[in-house]
Amino acid sequence: MNRMLRTAALMLVPALALLPSASASASVFVQCPGDTDGDAIIDHPDPDHPHAKCMHLAAGDGYAWMADGSELYVFGFHDVTGVPPEHVMMAGMLAGQVPAPTITLDEGDELYLTVTNVGMVVRSDLNDPHTVHFHGFPNAASVFDGVPDASLAVNMMSSYTYYYHVVVPGTFMYHCHVEATEHMQMGMLGNLYVRPRQNRLPDGTDLNGFTHHTGNKYVFNDGDGSTRYDVEFPIQLGSFDAYFHVMDETFQPPPFAALHDDYALINGRGYPDTVNPNPLPPSATTGRVSQQTSSLITVDQGQRLLLRISNLNVTRFYTVRTSGLPLLVVGIDAKPLRGPTGVTEYYTTHSLTTGGGQAIDAIIDTTGVPKGTYFLYTSNLNYLSNSQEDFGGMMTEIIVQ
Amino acid sequence: MRYPITLRVAGSLLLAGSALALTTSAAHAADFYLVARGFDATLPDGAVVPMWGFAECDATFTSCGPTTSPGPTLRVPPGEPSPVVLNLHVRNELAVPTSAYIPDQLAALSPVKFTDAMGRARVRSLTAETPAGGDGLYTWPDLRPGTYLYHSGTHPQVQVQMGLLGVLVYDAAPGVAYPGVPYDAEALLVYSEIDPALHAAVADGTYGTPAYPSTFDYKPTYFLVNGAPYTPGTPPLSVGEPGDRVLLRLVNAALGHRAPQLLGGYLSLVAEEGHPLAFPGERYGTFLGAGTTQDAIFVAGAEGVYPIYDRMGSLTTNNVSGGGSYAFLSVAHNALVNVTPAPLSGSPAAGRPSAPQQDLTPGTPDPAGLDAPADRGAFGCGAAETGGAGGLALMIALALGALVGVRRRGGWRRS
Amino acid sequence: MNEQITRLPAVVIAVVAAGLLSVTLVADVPAAEARINGLSGATTFNFTAKADHLSTGEGSVLLFWGIANGNGRAQYTAPTLILNQGDSVTIALTNELPVATSLVFPGQTHVSASGGTAGLLTREAAANGGTVTYTFLADHPGTYLYHSGTNPEIQVDMGLVGAIIVRPTGFDPLNPTAYGPPDTAYDNEVLYLMTEMDPRLHALVESQGVAALESTDYLSNPEPNYWFLNGRNAPDTMAGDGVAYLPVQPYSCMPMMHPGDKLLMRNIGGGKDLHPFHTHGNHFRLFAKDGRLLRTSDAAPISDLATYEYTHKAIPGETFDFIFEWTGEQLGWDIYGTGPGFHHTCTPDASGFDLVTKEYCPDHGKPIPVQLPPDFEVAIGSHWGGSPYLGHTAQMPPGAAGLNPMGGFTYMWHSHQERDMVNNDVFPGGMMTMLMVVAPGTHIH
Incomplete structure (x- = not known):
C-alpha cells in the first residue's frame, strides 16, 4: 500500500509542476531589509537594520529515512533562502527537511523569517495552513507566536514574514503549531539557538577575573567565562509513530488516540544513521535529500563540548545519558542556571530527562578524558530500536580524538 | 544510632573482603568477581520467569554466592586515598557475550561493532565483550564516591531487562556518602x-x-x-x-x-x-x-x-x-x-x-x-x-x- | 490589514485622561481580582466519596469517582481546600464507592487517621458506607495536593485527586503573597491541576467493576486519552467557574492578566503521567516546589534559587509555583500601534516602562516591521482580535475569530507533549488553555 502511494505521489509531481507558474509570482512574498530581488539574501545592507538576518522557509511535505531502511511520509520545512521567488514553489515542494533547517542567530539580530506554504503534494486533499512557533521566545507578541488559534496561519501558495528582535541568548527550538499534534508528529521541527553578545567582546576583556579572547564562545553572557565552550552540537530529540505517518499518507484521519512512537530519533535520524557525517541519501520516492543533519559528535581531547539538547517529540519523556562523560548543566530553557540574585546553580550529572518543549545546555569538559568512542543514548533502553530492529534508535556517538 | 554494616552478609563479606585485602599492593584497587548466569525466578504470583543475573565469587570463581537480580551490591571500602581503581572480573556463563558497565563512571571504552546489511557499522556492546564461556576484566581507574548502577553494556536493551544489573556503593568516608553528606x-x-x-x-x-x-x-x-x-x-x-x-x-x-x-x-x-x-x-x-x-x-x-x-x-x-x-x-x-x-x-x-x-x-x-x-x-x-x-x-x-x-x-x- | 478600531481601547482612555485619572483607573482594578475557586474559611470538612459522570471536551461521558462536599454531587477535581497557615484540619470521609478508599496528604505534617481499617498507605473507609477521619496541621504555606491512598494507580485515574492551597500567616487579600516573602507577591492567581484518564479503565469499571482490571494490562500499560486541567478538557477549560453545563466539573482554568501583572500559577502534577507544561509568551520564574521555596536557607536572600524556564517537567505528585509576567519588552515595535488612531504616550520609569500602560518606552513609536498578509491569504484564529496591537480589534471576514473582543494578546498554555492536546482522537482539546493578556484597564473576570 505504501509503495503504491509513493508511486502515486511521484506521478503527482509533474502535475503540480504546472501550479507554481500560475500562482508563485502573485503570492511568494519575502520581506527582508536590503534584499532587492525577493530571495531573502541581503543585497545591500539597510543602514536602519544593520543586524537584520533573513531566512525563507518553504512549508510542505516530503519523506524521511528511518534507520531500518523504511521511508516515512513527513511534513517539513525546506530552506529556500536564496531561491528566486519564481522558483520557490518547485524548490520547496516535496522537499520537507527532517529536522527543519537549523536557525542560528546572534543576540541583537533582527530575524525576518518568511514562511511560504507550498502545500502538501501527497495530501492533495489537505489545505492546511502552516506557522512557525519560535518556542520560548521571550515577551512574544501573539502575531508572531505562530499559534493558529491566537493569530494568523499562512495558507497554501502564500507567504508570511515573522519578525523577531532577538535579545535573549540560549537554546530554543521551532516548529509548526498548526494542528500541533499532527504537524509536529509529522516532522515540522527544528533546532534554533542564539549566541550571546559576550562572544563579541574586545580581546582581553576582563570578566570578573576571566580574560576573554577573541574567538571564545559562550552559552550565555555569564560574566565569568563559566559557559565557555569550543565546539557545539544541537541535539534535538524526537520520535515518530510509523502508523500515524502511514495513516496520514493514505488520507486517513490522524490516529491520535493510538499514538505510540516506534522510531526514537536524534535530529531526525535513528542510530546508526545518526553517526553518518553526511546527508542521508535522497528519498526513493521524491529523489530529494531531506535529512541534512548529522549527530556525530567529534571533539578534540581537552576541548569543552556544548550539547544544545532540545526535545520536540509529542508522546513521551526520554532520558538521555552519556557513557561516563560528566555533563555540566549550565542552562535550561535558554536561561543560565542562575537564581534571581545571581547564585550559580550549575550541576553535574550524566543524564537528562526531557519532554517535548524542554531544552538543556550541558558542557562536557574532555580534559583528561581518554581518547575513544563514547555514547549519547537513551536509557529508556527499549527505545534503542528502530521499530522492530534492535541496536538503533535514540543513540549517537561522541568521538574524543 | 547505627551505621549500617557496609559488608554484605557472611558469604559476600568473606569473598569480597578477602579479595580486597589481597589487592592492597595494587594502589588502592578494589576487585570484585562476578559471574553472569541464568536462573529461574519465581515471582510472588507463582510465575516462573527465566532471568539472567550476577553472582559474586571468590577470586578463583570456585565459590560463588547465588545468582540474583539485582546482582550483589558491590561496596568499595571508603577512606582510601584516591585514585581508587575498580576492577570487575566477569566470568560469562551465558550463551551470549556480555559485559560489565557503569554508565556514571568514566573509563575508556572498547565498544564492539558489527556491520549491518546496509554496510553500516553499529555498536552492539558499549564496552568490550566477555564472550560466552569466557572471562573479562573491566577497570575504572579513578572511582568517584557515590551510588551507582552497574549493568551489562552488551545489547543492553535486552540484557539489562533480563536482569544483569546491580548497585555499586563507594562512600567518601565511613558514614559519609559525599564530602559534607554524613549519614547515620x-x-x-x-x-x-x-x-x-x-x-x-x-x-x-x-x-x-x-x-x-x-x-x-x-x-x-x-x-x-x-x-x-x-x-x-x-x-x-x-x-x-x-x-x-x-x-x-x-x-x-x-x-x-x-x-x-x-x-x-x-x-x-x-x-x-x-x-x-x-x-x-x-x-x-x-x-x-x-x-x-x-x-x-x-x-x-x-x-x-x-x-x-x-x-x-x-x-x-x-x-x-x-x-x-x-x-x-x-x-x-x-x-x-x-x-x-x-x-x-x-x-x-x-x-x-x-x-x-x-x-x-x-x-x-x-x-x-x-x-x-x-x-x-x-x-x-x-x-x-x-x-x-x-x-x-x-x-x-x-x-x-x-x-x-x-x-x-x-x-x-x-x- | 485593514485596521479599524471597533471599540475605544482602554489604553487610549488611559492616555487621553490626565495622570490622576489614569491612576484612578488602575486603582479601580482590585489588586488581586482573579481568585482560585474552592472551599475557604473552614477547617472541618465532611466529604463523601461517590461516583458520578463527567463530560469530556468532545462531548463524551465518563464514569468517575469524586469527592462531594457534604452530600452533594461528586466533583472532579475534588474540592480545592483553601486553608490558612497553622490551621488544624479535619476531614471526615464517608465512602459511598463500591470499593474501599482513603485520602493521603503529601507534604502535610502531623497527619493522622482514625476509624476505618488499616490500608497500605493510610487508614481506609470501607466500601458502601464506611467512614474514616483524617487530621493534619497546615503548618507551611504553599500549594499541595491530596488524593486517594488506596490503589492510587486506579483511584487517582478514576478521579480522587484535589488541590490544597495554604495561605501564609498574615495573608492580606489586597496585597497577597503565595508564601509570605515579598518576591512571592502576585496580582492574579490560577490553579493548574494536571490529570489524565484512561477511558478503557473507566468503561471497564462501569461495566464490570474494578476486579475486571486484573485480566487487562490497563494498569501496567496505561493508555490515557483524556487530559485535564482542573478537571476539564479543552475547550471547556476556558469556560467560567461553575458553568451549568459542567455540573460536576466546577473549576475553570483560564488565566488573564495585564501587561506587568504578576500572575501566580499554582501547578500540580495530579495524575500518573509526566507533562511538559509550556507557557507561550514568556519565561516564568519557578520559585517553589512541593510547597517549599527554592532557596539556600532561611538566612539567605529569599528565593535565590528560583530558576527561569519556558517549559516545566511536571512530575506526578509534584507541585510547583511560578510567577509569570509579560510586557512585550524589546519586541522592537510599539505594541500599542503607531500612526493615526493609535496615539498614546510613553513616559518611562527607571526601568524604561510606562507607569500606566507598562509599555517598554524605547520601542515606543516604532512601527511593526513587516506587513501582514491580506485576510484571504491566512487562516484566522478564533482568539485573534484582528489587530497585531494590544487592545485593538479590527474588522475581519465573516465567520472569523470572535473569542477576543477586547483585542488581547492570546497565548496557548499547554502540555507540550502534544498528544495530551487531544480528546480521545479529537484535536484540539486536552491539557490546554489560553492565557489572555489584555490592555491596562480592561476588566478581568
Whole structure:
C-alpha cells in the first residue's frame, strides 16, 4: 500500500509542476531589509537594520529515512533562502527537511523569517495552513507566536514574514503549531539557538577575573567565562509513530488516540544513521535529500563540548545519558542556571530527562578524558530500536580524538 | 544510632573482603568477581520467569554466592586515598557475550561493532565483550564516591531487562556518602521491572523473530523494588531512629521512569548520579529517570512506618493492584536494622527468608546487646543462600559487624 | 490589514485622561481580582466519596469517582481546600464507592487517621458506607495536593485527586503573597491541576467493576486519552467557574492578566503521567516546589534559587509555583500601534516602562516591521482580535475569530507533549488553555 502511494505521489509531481507558474509570482512574498530581488539574501545592507538576518522557509511535505531502511511520509520545512521567488514553489515542494533547517542567530539580530506554504503534494486533499512557533521566545507578541488559534496561519501558495528582535541568548527550538499534534508528529521541527553578545567582546576583556579572547564562545553572557565552550552540537530529540505517518499518507484521519512512537530519533535520524557525517541519501520516492543533519559528535581531547539538547517529540519523556562523560548543566530553557540574585546553580550529572518543549545546555569538559568512542543514548533502553530492529534508535556517538 | 554494616552478609563479606585485602599492593584497587548466569525466578504470583543475573565469587570463581537480580551490591571500602581503581572480573556463563558497565563512571571504552546489511557499522556492546564461556576484566581507574548502577553494556536493551544489573556503593568516608553528606543509617531502593514475554522469548530463542521482534514491543507487568514486587506482609526496611539522617540510595534500573513519593516527611535531595548537589532540594517526592540514581537524606521526626511508593502508578503485580513499587521505611527507637528482603535469586523456594520477627518490632531489645550494624544490602550473596536460616546469616553479620566496629560513625548510640 | 478600531481601547482612555485619572483607573482594578475557586474559611470538612459522570471536551461521558462536599454531587477535581497557615484540619470521609478508599496528604505534617481499617498507605473507609477521619496541621504555606491512598494507580485515574492551597500567616487579600516573602507577591492567581484518564479503565469499571482490571494490562500499560486541567478538557477549560453545563466539573482554568501583572500559577502534577507544561509568551520564574521555596536557607536572600524556564517537567505528585509576567519588552515595535488612531504616550520609569500602560518606552513609536498578509491569504484564529496591537480589534471576514473582543494578546498554555492536546482522537482539546493578556484597564473576570 505504501509503495503504491509513493508511486502515486511521484506521478503527482509533474502535475503540480504546472501550479507554481500560475500562482508563485502573485503570492511568494519575502520581506527582508536590503534584499532587492525577493530571495531573502541581503543585497545591500539597510543602514536602519544593520543586524537584520533573513531566512525563507518553504512549508510542505516530503519523506524521511528511518534507520531500518523504511521511508516515512513527513511534513517539513525546506530552506529556500536564496531561491528566486519564481522558483520557490518547485524548490520547496516535496522537499520537507527532517529536522527543519537549523536557525542560528546572534543576540541583537533582527530575524525576518518568511514562511511560504507550498502545500502538501501527497495530501492533495489537505489545505492546511502552516506557522512557525519560535518556542520560548521571550515577551512574544501573539502575531508572531505562530499559534493558529491566537493569530494568523499562512495558507497554501502564500507567504508570511515573522519578525523577531532577538535579545535573549540560549537554546530554543521551532516548529509548526498548526494542528500541533499532527504537524509536529509529522516532522515540522527544528533546532534554533542564539549566541550571546559576550562572544563579541574586545580581546582581553576582563570578566570578573576571566580574560576573554577573541574567538571564545559562550552559552550565555555569564560574566565569568563559566559557559565557555569550543565546539557545539544541537541535539534535538524526537520520535515518530510509523502508523500515524502511514495513516496520514493514505488520507486517513490522524490516529491520535493510538499514538505510540516506534522510531526514537536524534535530529531526525535513528542510530546508526545518526553517526553518518553526511546527508542521508535522497528519498526513493521524491529523489530529494531531506535529512541534512548529522549527530556525530567529534571533539578534540581537552576541548569543552556544548550539547544544545532540545526535545520536540509529542508522546513521551526520554532520558538521555552519556557513557561516563560528566555533563555540566549550565542552562535550561535558554536561561543560565542562575537564581534571581545571581547564585550559580550549575550541576553535574550524566543524564537528562526531557519532554517535548524542554531544552538543556550541558558542557562536557574532555580534559583528561581518554581518547575513544563514547555514547549519547537513551536509557529508556527499549527505545534503542528502530521499530522492530534492535541496536538503533535514540543513540549517537561522541568521538574524543 | 547505627551505621549500617557496609559488608554484605557472611558469604559476600568473606569473598569480597578477602579479595580486597589481597589487592592492597595494587594502589588502592578494589576487585570484585562476578559471574553472569541464568536462573529461574519465581515471582510472588507463582510465575516462573527465566532471568539472567550476577553472582559474586571468590577470586578463583570456585565459590560463588547465588545468582540474583539485582546482582550483589558491590561496596568499595571508603577512606582510601584516591585514585581508587575498580576492577570487575566477569566470568560469562551465558550463551551470549556480555559485559560489565557503569554508565556514571568514566573509563575508556572498547565498544564492539558489527556491520549491518546496509554496510553500516553499529555498536552492539558499549564496552568490550566477555564472550560466552569466557572471562573479562573491566577497570575504572579513578572511582568517584557515590551510588551507582552497574549493568551489562552488551545489547543492553535486552540484557539489562533480563536482569544483569546491580548497585555499586563507594562512600567518601565511613558514614559519609559525599564530602559534607554524613549519614547515620541507609536504605537502598533499586527499582526494576520485568516483561515476562520478553524473558520467555529470549529463553526459547524467539527474541528477534516476529514472535517478539524487538524491545519496541516491550511491556513490563512486574515492577520490583530491591528485586521483588511488593507483597502484603513484606516487612518494612528498618532505617533507624527518629532524628537519624537516613541516606536513601535511589537507583532506577528499570527501562521506564519512576516518581517515588514519600508520605509523612520530606526528602533532601543531595546527589544525582554520584555528583553531590550544591543546593539540596527539599521535596516529598522525586523523579528517577530510567537508568538514573539519586541520593536523598530523610530525617524522620517520629517513630512510624513511612511509605515511599511510585507515584507514576507501577503499583501492580501482573496487573493485580496492591503490589509493585511500594516500599516502607520503619523508623523506631532502639530498632534493629532488619534484613532487606532477598532479591530474585536462583533458589526462589528457599531464597526468601523472612526476617527474624524481633527485627520488625519497634522497641524490641537488641539481641546482640550492641544495637549493632546488620546487613542492609542482601542484594546478592548471603541472605538467599542461607535459605530458611536467614536468622543465622543475620547473627553472623551481627557478630562480624561487632568485630568490624569501625563501620559505625560517632559512637554506638545517639543520646 | 485593514485596521479599524471597533471599540475605544482602554489604553487610549488611559492616555487621553490626565495622570490622576489614569491612576484612578488602575486603582479601580482590585489588586488581586482573579481568585482560585474552592472551599475557604473552614477547617472541618465532611466529604463523601461517590461516583458520578463527567463530560469530556468532545462531548463524551465518563464514569468517575469524586469527592462531594457534604452530600452533594461528586466533583472532579475534588474540592480545592483553601486553608490558612497553622490551621488544624479535619476531614471526615464517608465512602459511598463500591470499593474501599482513603485520602493521603503529601507534604502535610502531623497527619493522622482514625476509624476505618488499616490500608497500605493510610487508614481506609470501607466500601458502601464506611467512614474514616483524617487530621493534619497546615503548618507551611504553599500549594499541595491530596488524593486517594488506596490503589492510587486506579483511584487517582478514576478521579480522587484535589488541590490544597495554604495561605501564609498574615495573608492580606489586597496585597497577597503565595508564601509570605515579598518576591512571592502576585496580582492574579490560577490553579493548574494536571490529570489524565484512561477511558478503557473507566468503561471497564462501569461495566464490570474494578476486579475486571486484573485480566487487562490497563494498569501496567496505561493508555490515557483524556487530559485535564482542573478537571476539564479543552475547550471547556476556558469556560467560567461553575458553568451549568459542567455540573460536576466546577473549576475553570483560564488565566488573564495585564501587561506587568504578576500572575501566580499554582501547578500540580495530579495524575500518573509526566507533562511538559509550556507557557507561550514568556519565561516564568519557578520559585517553589512541593510547597517549599527554592532557596539556600532561611538566612539567605529569599528565593535565590528560583530558576527561569519556558517549559516545566511536571512530575506526578509534584507541585510547583511560578510567577509569570509579560510586557512585550524589546519586541522592537510599539505594541500599542503607531500612526493615526493609535496615539498614546510613553513616559518611562527607571526601568524604561510606562507607569500606566507598562509599555517598554524605547520601542515606543516604532512601527511593526513587516506587513501582514491580506485576510484571504491566512487562516484566522478564533482568539485573534484582528489587530497585531494590544487592545485593538479590527474588522475581519465573516465567520472569523470572535473569542477576543477586547483585542488581547492570546497565548496557548499547554502540555507540550502534544498528544495530551487531544480528546480521545479529537484535536484540539486536552491539557490546554489560553492565557489572555489584555490592555491596562480592561476588566478581568
